[in-house]
Amino acid sequence: MTCDDVSMVLEDPQTLLRAVAAARGWVLGAVPAARVVEVRRGLEGAHAAGSFDSDFYDLELADAFHWEPPAELGEARSVIVVARPVTAGRLVFRVGGRTIPVVVPPTYRRFRAVGQEMVAQVDQVLRSVGHRAVAAELPKKALAVGAGLARYGRNNIAYFPRMGSYAQIAAAWSDLPAGEDPWRQPAMLEDCAACRACVVACPTGAISTERFPLHGELCVTHLNEWPGSFPDWLPGSAHNALVGCMRCQTTCPADKDVAGWVEDGPVFSDEETRLLLAAVPREELAAETLAKLDGLDTFMEHGLLCRNLAAVLAGEI
Template sequence: MENTRKNHIDINLCIGKYLDEFNYNTLKVSFKARSIIVIAVPQPVSRIYFTIKMKKKPVIMPPMYLFNTNSKLEKKQKKVIEVTSIVERVLCSINFRAVKINLPCKLLAVGSGLGSYGRNNICYIDDESSFYWIGVYISDMPCENDTWQENKIMDTCKDCNLCLKNCPGGAIANDRFPIHADKCITLYNENEGGFPKWMNSSCHNSLIGCMRCQSVCPVNRKHIDNIEDIAEFDSYETEMILAGTQLYKLPETTYRKLDTINFVEDYNLLARNLKILISK
């Protein structure tokens, strides 16, 4: 991780704050850490409907976002809490413990053999698809068979450049494996503020994040149409959101829908991101 930051200044400048949040210190855990457990939870693409001028506007949200966008808020996130309780219950049944920890999930998933990198820097689980949420836990369960391996890229990627061609910002390039962080759509629509001048409306395709590299990937082909409809906002609710109505002033039913799509904590981004999608 440190080498990546040193060798690629744009990564350190653009996403250094995320990398700084990783917690490598296990001293506060009440047990002796003896293993790392990496899990992958299937998570299809989500679809949300907003009503604009009496017409329903479908908007896509990539996998993972129903779980979290901010590691600091995981202790409040219902889906993360649910999955963690399952992990804890399974280990408890064999007299071991586990604690959720913020470590580089993709790197650990690939290093453990659970997944492989795609050319787009996204982790593909068992070379099957990228539509997963990855969680990392430390445990006192001994690791009898060490499966750690060198990072690898899927064989499919060796003769394929579809994600490179379809990236709206040109973040995926031939000059290096790490993406050019300053050209990634996700970097900008996950954070407050304006969009750079080069990012026109055609670049935007998701309510948050970006699906362009995943949607054309041959490995995802058999799963790309597996889309889950998760919420629908009527015209009144949509108007309030677009108007920037404060979260606490929204009706309880609207708040619950926002909670369903995991946009309570990121509500300050919703109006801006939605406006640019419906302007297309």
């Protein structure tokens, strides 16, 4: 970096933010706060046009977002979107002398901690130049794509350069002026034009070649994030992760460079696996087991993790 480069970084908060993000391997963009109104209209318009199953919309989308900026910020001028690479986890469950690997998809591992850290970093940098950032619960893919940071895959996941779909996204309201508006209309990856791999791999037909968006009500992730029994129509073979589903990511050629981003551990002993399959309450588990579970930080309620584990292991034992 030359002296001129350094002084430019120091003068322009957005350049400074991007430089800090890039140094960590993250990508960052800022859109005018008014774009949130447009995203909201798009989502509500799609709902009014019947694009979503109504039960699915009520459960997953109707109350998922806080469209208004927090009063504590004063005037919200921009929304800052950040994405960072994340790895999947490969847990091991011992059952009768066998070791069975079970995946935790990227973005579920240390879900809360990673998201909070991203916003805290942005806030810290902005405070050094007299501005602030406050976490935003908004449609993060739509904002990342609109900010020009990512493109949609046919599977509806956002793909980022060098991270593919293995990216955790965070958004924050800020009083920083957005500067030049980078907004882009949503576009699909070029790789998708001649590819249907995710459509074929999806165990429930949730991805369609006929329409965007996803049939979310059919997605295994939706089914295993929510309480209750799995529907009768869901084949046992559809379960492939402790929570979520990896089929449309592991088969995606656009993810070939990141498919190996998997971290091992922890290992659950025969006895620990037995207790989890029996859905023994957390209070009755050993501190060591709880530490392993809590280390995952998946945001999932204990009973649901036990239910999902039983469904994944059912095909193995």
